[in-house]
Amino acid sequence: MSHGFFIWASYAVTFAALALEVVFLFRRSRRAGPSRQIK
Amino acid sequence: MNPNSTLRWFRFASPQTFFPLAGTIALGCAAAAALLALGGLYVGLVVAPTDAQQGEVYRIIFIHVPAAWMSMFIYVVMAGWAAIGLAFNTRLSFMMAQALAPTGALFTFIALWTGSLWGRPTWGTYWVWDARLTSELILLFLYLGFMALHAAIDDPRRADRASALLAIVGAVNVPIIYYSVQWWNTLHQGASVSITRAPSMAATMLTGMLLMALAFWAYSIAAVLVRVRCIIRERE
Numbered sequence: 001m002s003h004g005f006f007i008w009a010s011y012a013v014t015f016a017a018l019a020l021e022v023v024f025l026f027r028r029s030r031r032a033g034p035s036r037q038i039k
Numbered sequence: 040m041n042p043n044s045t046l047r048w049f050r051f052a053s054p055q056t057f058f059p060l061a062g063t064i065a066l067g068c069a070a071a072a073a074l075l076a077l078g079g080l081y082v083g084l085v086v087a088p089t090d091a092q093q094g095e096v097y098r099i100i101f102i103h104v105p106a107a108w109m110s111m112f113i114y115v116v117m118a119g120w121a122a123i124g125l126a127f128n129t130r131l132s133f134m135m136a137q138a139l140a141p142t143g144a145l146f147t148f149i150a151l152w153t154g155s156l157w158g159r160p161t162w163g164t165y166w167v168w169d170a171r172l173t174s175e176l177i178l179l180f181l182y183l184g185f186m187a188l189h190a191a192i193d194d195p196r197r198a199d200r201a202s203a204l205l206a207i208v209g210a211v212n213v214p215i216i217y218y219s220v221q222w223w224n225t226l227h228q229g230a231s232v233s234i235t236r237a238p239s240m241a242a243t244m245l246t247g248m249l250l251m252a253l254a255f256w257a258y259s260i261a262a263v264l265v266r267v268r269c270i271i272r273e274r275e
Contacts (some may be wrong), residue, residue, distance in 0.1 A: 004095070006156045009186060013149075014149050014153065021142065023264060025265050033272055
């Protein structure tokens with residue numbers, strides 16, 4: 001296997017994992033309700 | 040220190056007061072993370088020269104090393120917040136510990152994944168049970184154990200205290216990870232970057248790695264603060 005595969009598999013999975021965390025955070029944030037409830 | 044200014048800082052121990060501040064900091068850190076990551080990727084993938092021994096595959100270190108640093112650092116911070124929570128019984132401290140765990144687990148997974156993909160072309164294997172790799176895998180299990188334990192207990196206060204204990208006990212693994220390459224004969228090489236001695240890599244490579252490390256720092260702060268805002272809304 002070429003070195004390119006190992007490099008791109010590393011970068012792609014890293015940024016996909018980080019993007020997934022951001023998506024989950026946004027979904028959780030929406031579920032948690034509006035922030036104006038916190039006084 | 041002026042007692043009034045000390046009191047002003049203690050205001051932020053209250054989840055309600057911390058909530059808007061966390062939002063502002065998270066926004067700034069998210070923007071900083073994006074800019075730093077762009078700079079780090081440009082230096083790491085475009086500017087940094089090809090390594091004489093490893094060829095192009097060494098470019099994995101621009102994410103592997105910062106992710107491994109973050110995995111250990113986040114655990115130390117998480118155990119610190121857990122200890123503060125147990126000592127002073129502050130709700131926000133437990134919430135911070137709870138918010139740190141998923142991001143710490145993510146960086147531990149990234150460190151293991153990228154390390155494995157770097158190991159195949161350089162060592163000839165994806166995995167060996169050497170001290171560095173095994174202790175890093177234990178760190179991932181500690182993060183997952185912390186989250187599982189917290190989720191398994193219905194009463195949030197009891198869940199906070201039980202998982203805080205686990206976090207504090209598990210902190211013993213962090214120096215084991217860090218010093219494993221010195222204490223035992225490992226396939227994993229020693230540290231290339233140290234505070235006490237000059238780096239053993241080209242300046243551009245070091246710049247790329249430090250930019251990515253700063254990007255991961257900023258990302259972690261943003262992600263953790265957004266998560267702690269969710270936890271505050273869910274629990275308060």
